[in-house]
Amino acid sequence: MKPRAAAAGDTALIRAASLRGFVPLVEELGGDPLRLLARFRIPQSVLDDDDGLISITAHDLMLDTAAEELACPDLGLRLAQRQDLGILGPLALAIESSSTVAEALEFATRFMFVHSPALRIGVEADPRAATGVVAVTYRKDLRESPYSPQAMELGLTLLRRICAAMLGGIDGLRSIEVPHAPISPIEHYAEVFGVPTRFHAPVAALRLDRRVLDARFSAADESIREVALAHLSANYTSPHGSTAVRVRGALSDGLGTVSPSLPQVARLLSVHPRTLQRRLAAEGTSFDLVLDDVRRSAAERYLTTTDIPVAQVAAMLGFSEQSALSRAVRRWFGASPRSLRQGESGNLSS
Incomplete structure (x- = not known):
């Protein structure tokens, strides 16, 4: 059964910033982005407001459908190339001003719900049990919304790009773990990620040398970090508690x-x-x-x-x-x- 449009009333939401770059990308591929938005009941006007909220099911199904209809199996990978840390809105400032990778990931873990309550980032034991390796995991709550290969690849690629940008590269990146089968040529994943990509993985993740967590950011700013965290704590209440x-x-x-x-x-x-x-x-x-x-x-x-x-x-x-x-x-x-x-x-x- 092909993906169908989702309802605007879904309870699982995501910030509209996640579609940054979607319109020009679809146009370059010869598609009609406004028709896709209308089909999945996503108001065109919401794309003008990064903080606007849309159904994550509609968001994800639209990506999967666009990839299929435009014969672009790497649509999620391409869309991530047009985005950066800024799509996380108020959370981005806290991450950018963090002192270490571990601290930045802690903030992402605590406040990812600001971007979407259905998405979570965490630091977990290496699923392959390698010594000195940890996994930065990326999960979607499938109780709330169906799995989407395109959205998963978008999230993983963006996570990898953010880490690389903040560190000036990731020498300790071991592999990218993808839960689904490859939907693009294997060599394309190697080109995008720069490391081996392992499919049918138990969880989506970036496998890193543990030492990477201690890497310090030159742009760390404690005063900005405190302001950002105070804003997040005062204005956003986690729905998970x-x-x-x-x-x-x-x-x-x-x-x-x-x-x-x-x-x-x-x-x-x-x-x-x-x-x-x-x-x-x-x-x-x-x-x-x-x-x-x-x-x-x-x-x-x-x-x-x-x-x-x-x-x-x-x-x-x-x-x-x-x-x-x-x-x-x-x-x-x-x-x-x-x-x-x-x-x-x-x-x-x-």
Whole structure:
């Protein structure tokens, strides 16, 4: 099944800066970027504001579709060449003024949610267990949005370019780890990354000599760094620490395998059901509302990006019968599951 347009109401978002350079690139490839934006319900005006937010599912599916339709399998790699650290907005200043690579990565780990709550950067043990090597990992929350080869290659290439620019090159870079199969000629990856690229990896990552983490930046500025961190802390609250997000994660992980009930989720989170209810109420929501939102996002994802039978989707979402899913989909989107799959939703903005 070919990628389909995603809804503007997706809960997983990304800053519009991630599409910097997309319009001229598509035009150079002979495509119509405005048609692609409209098809995936991304307002053209949002590209004028780096801080504008768009659906990460729409963003990623548009990249995959553009690559396919324009016969440009390395579209993500090319787009990354037109971007730099600046696309991270307020986080960029904190990273640029860091004293060491380790400190810059710590800030990226703490505040990557500012760019997109669905994306995470971390420093982990080397997946290949080499001595003196660490992995700078790049992950997307697949509970929120489908995997995208083009978006993954965009993120990995940009991460590599940022590290190289700040260090004046990366002598200690061992390899680039890519979770999917190669979608461009192998020699092209070697040209872009400058090191071996390993495919079908367990996690997307840059494998580095551990000593690289101690490398110091000549542009380090403690006063600027403190101002940048104060701004991030005061103006951006991580969504990952709220009770509603933890409940959402537990429900997303368990859909189709465990009963989506308050007692079951409370047990998974090691709290009393009444305590969980109180905490959700304090955040202005409830278990039923979170469950409904999780089901809505998952239903839209399954029905618009896969060919999974509707009856199976109903079971995966914890509905007792297909008719219950049909009623819910009609309430959410003003259309039947079949119509939604065909792109005929009545409740989604265009």
